[in-house]
Amino acid sequence: MMTKIAQIPNVEFLGDALPFVGRIREIIEAIHLFEDFEADELEGLARYMRCYRAPPGSEVICEGEDGDFMLLLLDGNAEIVKKDVRGLPQIMARAGPGKTLGEMSLIDGAPRFASCIALDAIEFAVLDRETLSRIIAEEPRIGVKLMTELLMLLNQRLRSVTARLLDCMEARRSRIR
């Protein structure tokens, strides 16, 4: 089942991301995403994104479901939760403003790897696959920059997860010895 963001209970649509450009600009000074964007490119991108608000406890991304959008958290915090082998939810990470969530399914359309649950009232901008294709076709300059940002983001995560995997394997090895 493909869940669209608008189908999630209690999620309130706030319009396109243009009124949030100031907030997005604040955020990108804190994180490294989108920092190569000129002001007019950021506005161009914001026209394509949709903003939403969700109350605490909302499961905005649900593990195992198909999904084709990513979120950029603008306000509030969320928890990333994944079920362990016994089916018990384990908190994997906490995400605050400027954090992107769900980009793996945006890219490959495969089922969600983990769930994202709002801890406070959260506000976020949404980018889905159809919109990403539209940006690339209609605004190739912005499209290429956006893809570059996504590549940097995945790459950063891959480096950090791989380093954690090696640490974990090392710790197991020294425990076995």
Next chain:
Amino acid sequence: MMTKIAQIPNVEFLGDALPFVGRIREIIEAIHLFEDFEADELEGLARYMRCYRAPPGSEVICEGEDGDFMLLLLDGNAEIVKKDVRGLPQIMARAGPGKTLGEMSLIDGAPRFASCIALDAIEFAVLDRETLSRIIAEEPRIGVKLMTELLMLLNQRLRSVTARLLDCMEARRSRIR
């Protein structure tokens, strides 16, 4: 230090990848990379890539060095080796034809995460950052497809490494219990 592929001892330059398009087409039928490329796009891409041959034992990518290129293995096998906390080389994986190596540094220019050492005589095509930028500027349609492939590739790796990390953490947890 930024190591260019041509600086590595015993590496022999074979020209652009155009004569290898047939081989590349064979390979992409076996792997999922580049399968969205039309024949003419694949030829367009091949014009930008450079092919090389290296003898067994060549360290074509060297852990810790700066590097800005990725390889597509066309023939032969390589080992991916990373030093552990004690500085001892550990074999992490083996790569055969169709496998890409070094794409993380192509994207972010950060030092190489691991080394790649030829097990046999290997042949490979090289794509560096400057060429990637040139493709995007000169052949945006091919550039976008190439970036899409890189996104899919990193995404696949991220899913698989994350799954391995969770397994490892689970195994440690059950051992501690």
